[in-house]
Amino acid sequence: MSLLTLPSNREEGWRWSDLSALPQLSEREPTGRVPTDLPWIACEREGPRLLFVDGRLDETRSRLGPVEIGPVDVTASDHPLARLAGRSGWRLRLGLDHAPHGLVQIVHVSTGAADHLAAQIELDVDAQASICETFIGEGWANRLTGIRLFKGSRLMLSRRLLGASGFISQVDHAQVGQGASLVVASLAAGGTDTRLDGHYALDGEAAYAEASSALLARGRQRHDANVVVRHAMPSGVSRQVWRSVADDRAACSVAARVEVARHAQKTDGEQSLKGLLLARSATINAKPELEIFADDVKCAHGATVGELDRNALFYLGSRGVSPDEARALLTRAFVADALDRIGEEEVKAAFYADVETWFAGR
Amino acid sequence: MLKIDNLHATVDDKPILKGISLAINAGEIHAVMGPNGSGKSTLSYVLAGRPGYAVTEGSVTLDGEDLLELDPHERAAKGMFLGFQYPVEIPGVSNVQFLRTALNAQRRARGEAELSAGEFLRVAREQADALDLSMDMMKRGVNVGFSGGEKKRNEMVQMGIIDPRLAILDETDSGLDIDALRVVGQGINRIMRKPDKAVLLITHYERLLEIVEPDFVHVLAGGRIVRSGGPELAHELEREGYGAMAEAAA
Ligand SMILES: Nc1ncnc2c1ncn2[C@@H]1O[C@H](COP(=O)(O)OP(=O)(O)OP(=O)(O)O)[C@@H](O)[C@H]1O
Ligand SMILES: [Mg+2]
Numbered sequence: 337m338s339l340l341t342l343p344s345n346r347e348e349g350w351r352w353s354d355l356s357a358l359p360q361l362s363e364r365e366p367t368g369r370v371p372t373d374l375p376w377i378a379c380e381r382e383g384p385r386l387l388f389v390d391g392r393l394d395e396t397r398s399r400l401g402p403v404e405i406g407p408v409d410v411t412a413s414d415h416p417l418a419r420l421a422g423r424s425g426w427r428l429r430l431g432l433d434h435a436p437h438g439l440v441q442i443v444h445v446s447t448g449a450a451d452h453l454a455a456q457i458e459l460d461v462d463a464q465a466s467i468c469e470t471f472i473g474e475g476w477a478n479r480l481t482g483i484r485l486f487k488g489s490r491l492m493l494s495r496r497l498l499g500a501s502g503f504i505s506q507v508d509h510a511q512v513g514q515g516a517s518l519v520v521a522s523l524a525a526g527g528t529d530t531r532l533d534g535h536y537a538l539d540g541e542a543a544y545a546e547a548s549s550a551l552l553a554r555g556r557q558r559h560d561a562n563v564v565v566r567h568a569m570p571s572g573v574s575r576q577v578w579r580s581v582a583d584d585r586a587a588c589s590v591a592a593r594v595e596v597a598r599h600a601q602k603t604d605g606e607q608s609l610k611g612l613l614l615a616r617s618a619t620i621n622a623k624p625e626l627e628i629f630a631d632d633v634k635c636a637h638g639a640t641v642g643e644l645d646r647n648a649l650f651y652l653g654s655r656g657v658s659p660d661e662a663r664a665l666l667t668r669a670f671v672a673d674a675l676d677r678i679g680e681e682e683v684k685a686a687f688y689a690d691v692e693t694w695f696a697g698r
Numbered sequence: 699m700l701k702i703d704n705l706h707a708t709v710d711d712k713p714i715l716k717g718i719s720l721a722i723n724a725g726e727i728h729a730v731m732g733p734n735g736s737g738k739s740t741l742s743y744v745l746a747g748r749p750g751y752a753v754t755e756g757s758v759t760l761d762g763e764d765l766l767e768l769d770p771h772e773r774a775a776k777g778m779f780l781g782f783q784y785p786v787e788i789p790g791v792s793n794v795q796f797l798r799t800a801l802n803a804q805r806r807a808r809g810e811a812e813l814s815a816g817e818f819l820r821v822a823r824e825q826a827d828a829l830d831l832s833m834d835m836m837k838r839g840v841n842v843g844f845s846g847g848e849k850k851r852n853e854m855v856q857m858g859i860i861d862p863r864l865a866i867l868d869e870t871d872s873g874l875d876i877d878a879l880r881v882v883g884q885g886i887n888r889i890m891r892k893p894d895k896a897v898l899l900i901t902h903y904e905r906l907l908e909i910v911e912p913d914f915v916h917v918l919a920g921g922r923i924v925r926s927g928g929p930e931l932a933h934e935l936e937r938e939g940y941g942a943m944a945e946a947a948a
Contacts, residue, residue, distance in 0.1 A: 646749070651786040651840075653770030654746050654779075655800035655860065656807065662771075665799060669790025 343416045352589035352621050353531060353560045357503055358450070361476040366390045366449040374443050375470045375498065377686045383438025386426060390475065391444075391451030393426075402436050403428050408456040410482030411509060415533065418507035421480035425454040430463035430489075439680065440467040446475035446502060455481045459489035459516075466492040468683055472526070476503040483510035483518065487540065490517045494683050496690055499528030507533040514540030514569075521678050522549040523687050524559050525694040534563040538572035538600075548577040548678075550671035550687075552694050553586035553618075563592045567600040567630075574604075579674045580611040581667055582618035589621035594637070598629040607637035612644065612670050614663065664695040699724045699761060699896045700745075700864055706755035707744045714740045716921035717756070720898075722864075727890070727897040729907055729932065732918035733940045738900045739783050741918070742868045745898075746780040747773055760864065774800075775807035777863030779856075781870045783900075785849040788840035793852065794822060796840045797859050804860065825858035829885055830878075846873035854885040865890050866898045871906040883909030904936040 340359050343350040370389055374397075384401030387394040393405055404427045413419065428440065444453075459465060463486075471477050477499065485491055497504050504524075512518045524530050536545045551559040565574045580588030594605040611620030622639040644666050652662035668691055675691070678684040700722040707715040714737045722728050732738055744751045745758065747770040758765040760776055768776070788796065802812040813821070826836050829851045841849050850870055857865060867886065871879055883906055890897045891910075899910060907915075907929065915931040916923045919940060925931065 645786075645788075647786045648788045650746075650748050650770060651782070651788070652796070652800070654748075654774060654782075655796070655856065656771050656774035656804035657800050658771050658803060659769070661799065661803060665791055665796075666788070669788070672790050 341416065349562050349591070352587065354529065354558050355531075357529065358476060361502060362450040364449040364475070366447040366451070366475060368447050370394075370445050370447070371472070374445075375472060375496070376441055376443065377439065377468060377682055379439050379682050381438035383436055384440045386442045388442065388444045388453065390447055390449065391453045391477075401440070402430065402434075403440065408454045408482070410454050410456050410480055413507075413509065415507050417478055417505045417531065418480040418533070421452045421454045421478055421507070423454055425456075427456045428465060428467070429456070429458045430460060430465060432460045433462045434460070435464040439683065440465060442467065442469045444469065444471045444473075444477050446471070446473035446477040446499060448473070448475045448502070450476040450478065452478045455479065457481065457491060457493075458484045459486060459491055461486050462488040464490045466680060466683070468494045468496070468686075470496040470498060471504050471528075472498050472500070474499060474501040476505070479506045481506070481508050483508060485510070485512045485516035485518055487514045488516060489513070491519070492679055493518070493520045494678055494687070495520070495522040496687065497522060497524040497528065497530050498526035498690060501527050503529050503531070505531040508535065510534070510536045510545070511539045512536065512543040512545050515542050516540060517544040519546045519548070519677070519679070521674070521687075523675065523690055524549070524551045524553070525690045527555070527557065529558045530560065532561040532563070535566070536564070536574070537566045537568055538574065539568050541569045542571040542573075543569065544573045546575040546677065547592075548575070548674040549579070550674040550691070551578070551580045551588045551590070552671070552691070553581065553588050554583040554698075555586060556584070557586040559588045561590045561592070563590075564595060565593070565605065566595040566597070567603040567605060568597045570600055571602040572600060572604070574606070576607045576609075577674045577677060578609045579671045580620050580622070581614060581671065582611070582620055583614035585617050587619035587621070591623040591625070593625040593627060594635060596628040596630050596633050596635065600630050601632045603630060603633040603635065605633070605635040608673070609637075609639040610670070610673070611641035612667060613641065614644070614667070660698070667695070700898070701759045702756070703758070704756035705744065705753065705758060707740060707751055707753050709740060709751055713754070714921050715744065718918075718921070718923055720916065720923065722896045722898060724896055725893045726913045727899060727910060729899045729901060729912035729915045730918055731901060731915065731932065731935055736918045737921045738918055739868055742780055742866045742898075742900060745866055746770055746778065771803065772807070774862075775804050779860055779862035779865045781853045781857060781865060781867035783868040783872070785841050785853055787842050789842050791840050792838060793836045793840050794819070797822060797856060801859060821859055822855075825855045828858060828888070829855050830881055831855055847875060847878045850874055851878060851882060854882050854889070858885065858889050861889065863894065864896050864898075866900070868900045869902065871901050871903055879905060880909060886910045904932050907932050
């Protein structure tokens with residue numbers, strides 16, 4: 337039996353978490369059942385594909401390309417979930433000016449138990465990659481991803497958290513170098529609970545980092561995110577766009593912080609946390625934070641929580657749109673702020689299709 | 699087509715409509731005029747089924763069917779259209795998306811085939827052209843950043859696309875410049891002046907009624923219809939104001 341030490345709600349970073357399902361999931365046996373239809377995104381330019389079943393690569397259904405499997409060099413940190421992720425998994429290291437052919441797709445199927453996996457992404461000067469990870473199944477998928485972007489490199493990392501039940505935890509540790517760009521976009525639109533942690537450090541001048549997420553929750557689901565963007569060098573730009581939607585008795589919680597170090601002058605940091613309550617019994621928690629030690633910075637943050645606009649609902653109704661369809665249309669518009677930031681059309685379309693599936697699941 | 703009988707309604711428990719009776723037949727255009735706060739918009743909202751507006755007495759039927767039992771979207775599917783005095787802005791939803799969703803929802807409800815994206819865009823372009831709204835504007839968020847007059851013209855574009863049988867138009871002429879007034883008035887005639895259609899036209903100004911000539915004019919004051927007549931009643935109001943009539947009703 338594994339010893340699982342989990343943080344308590346008394347710790348500030350975990351005050352809104354509910355990890356109570358994890359001990360049980362850790363002791364379950366995986367069923368190993370993998371659906372025949374996997375949520376690959378059809379792409380004009382087919383890139384590498386990796387299928388992980390319960391944290392293990394299914395070689396017969398994978399095409400690695402430049403991705404390697406083996407030990408990875410990530411700091412496990414003292415994060416209580418990240419340190420369980422171990423030190424082996426997948427690794428994408430791209431040399432100077434390299435880019436994989438097409439979108440790198442990774443599907444994680446978690447078949448009912450707990451699986452842990454680490455990953456390392458390292459892009460050398462001017463390298464580029466776009467990676468889309470999709471999580472399905474009903475276990476606990478626990479992930480740690482170390483990201484290192486050297487000068488001028490660009491990484492687009494999109495994640496679809498679609499597990500039918502269970503838990504998905506994801507911890508990112510990223511260092512973004514001079515003029516490099518990191519965009520992380522996530523969508524939680526399944527039945528699973530989630531916990532997302534991100535530590536994005538802008539370590540080089542004029543670096544760019546963005547975290548955009550749409551979290552959809554219903555029933556008694558919980559999504560819980562804790563993100564820190566740290567501007568360590570001058571002229572960095574960061575964007576955080578979080579859109580939370582909670583129905584029934586569900587809860588979405590987002591704590592997002594922007595830190596600006598003393599000499600990180602000319603920082604431009606924006607943070608927008610918005611919540612939409614589809615039912616009075618649902619909960620949205622938002623905690624935007626700015627910690628600024630430089631004087632010449634432009635930082636904006638805002639947090640709002642509201643309900644669907646009644647006037648808009650009636651306007652739509654008067655034009656013949658049913659209440660369910662009207663709610664879906666307005667909710668889709670609400671999360672669009674986050675999803676429209678995804679650059680690749682094929683990935684964006686997949687995200688929107690996931691949102692539709694979520695609405696259809698009512 | 700529409701039969702309103704002794705309609706009483708409250709808003710937030712406050713009585714606003716105090717016994718309105720009105721019958722509108724196919725092929726007719728009825729104008730409703732009346733001072734600010736007399737209940738004109740309230741009447742239009744009650745007819746369209748806006749939440750928060752409670753009918754306390756009386757009945758409304760559309761083609762003999764109880765209208766008050768239906769949800770707003772069901773009333774729309776039966777052919778009713780409300781032109782809003784204050785059209786609503788919906789950021790993040792484009793006019794095109796909004797209208798295609800609406801039109802197809804109505805067509806589904808009536809058992810008709812949905813329009814493809816291409817077919818819909820052709821209809822939308824035709825109607826937008828007729829009202830001098832560019833397709834660029836139609837691709838923007840619903841009414842977002844539209845001027846007052848553009849919002850009203852957009853209501854008419856919507857009416858043209860949806861092609862209702864019964865239109866209740868709440869001050870569609872307010873906020874329009876003289877040229878736009880003509881465009882909108884002609885739009886109403888083009889879309890609604892048909893033997894199988896009817897219009898309830900709420901307005902403060904005779905000018906619109908010179909373009910869209912009503913068959914009947916009613917004066918609403920204090921939640922009641924205090925006078926009904928032919929088009930000449932509008933001229934009389936233009937000359938003499940509501941004062942005398944509203945007093946007579948009180
Ligand atoms: N939510 C509400 N709560 C209380 N009173 C209301 C509410 N909405 C409307 N009223 C009142 O109902 C009355 C009728 O309003 P309504 O908007 O129907 O008038 P109107 O005839 O359309 O006026 P206008 O010509 O200014 O558009 C007004 O006295 C108004 O203040
Ligand atoms: Mg009014």
